[in-house]
Amino acid sequence: MGVEVYTWEDVCKMMDCSKSKAYNMMRAINLKNAKEKNLNIKDMRCGRVSKALFDEIHGIKKVD
Numbered sequence: 001m002g003v004e005v006y007t008w009e010d011v012c013k014m015m016d017c018s019k020s021k022a023y024n025m026m027r028a029i030n031l032k033n034a035k036e037k038n039l040n041i042k043d044m045r046c047g048r049v050s051k052a053l054f055d056e057i058h059g060i061k062k063v064d
Helices: 008-015 019-036 051-058
Strands: 005-007 048-050
Touching: 005 008, 005 051, 008 019, 019 048, 019 051, 048 051
Parallel strands: none
Antiparallel strands: 005 048
């Protein structure tokens, strides 16, 4: 099983924002993660963000 991700459409719905704002939010999260883990941002796919990272940063609690 791969890493679960949110797309820009998911982020738009959850955060009630525009497509460009969703992309900016995802890019900021991915940049932060890349710097912390010494990853090359150019190797990461655009338009997706890890659910775990997004939920952690925005304080979204997972319901079991």
